[in-house]
Amino acid sequence: MLWLLRHAEAADGAPDDQRPLTEKGIAQAEAVGRALRQLGENIDICLTSPKLRAVQTAERVCEPLGIPMRIEPALSGEPVDVQRLTSGLGSVLLVGHDPSFSILLHELTGAQARMKKGGLAAISKGELVMLARPSELAAIAAASAPVAAG
Secondary structure, three states: OOEEEEEOEEOOOOOOOHHOEEEEHHHHHHHHHHHHHHHHOOOEEEOOOOOOOHHHHHHHHOOOOOOEOOOOOOOOOOOOOOOOHHOOOOOOEEOOOOHHHHHHHHHHHHHHHHHHHOOOEEEEEEEEEEEEEEEHHHHHHOOOOOOOOO
């Protein structure tokens, strides 16, 4: 399985590669990790763009899943050879940017979709098996939260 995660919401500013996540972005990224855990997905490794907002997103997703994270300069925003990048790695989560991820999603599946900040796609053998917006991931994540006793 190949997972594509567009980085969560980041602050405006310069330099571009040092833009951190906003509070909303932190919440989005943490929800992705909880949602993937709730879904029972087994991901072997996470490869992330070296840009701060992507690294911060990956850290918050990978920590609750207990998966290793590796910085991959090829995910900085330019077109990427995903087959070469993920060969032999098993189930991989890529964390990166748009428009390259929306283009990659189309190239791999034929789907015409725009990846939202904090949005997640799952691809299996060229088939788009899941495309979730941040609000949907937050709902999945909330389903895994313990219910407070009242």
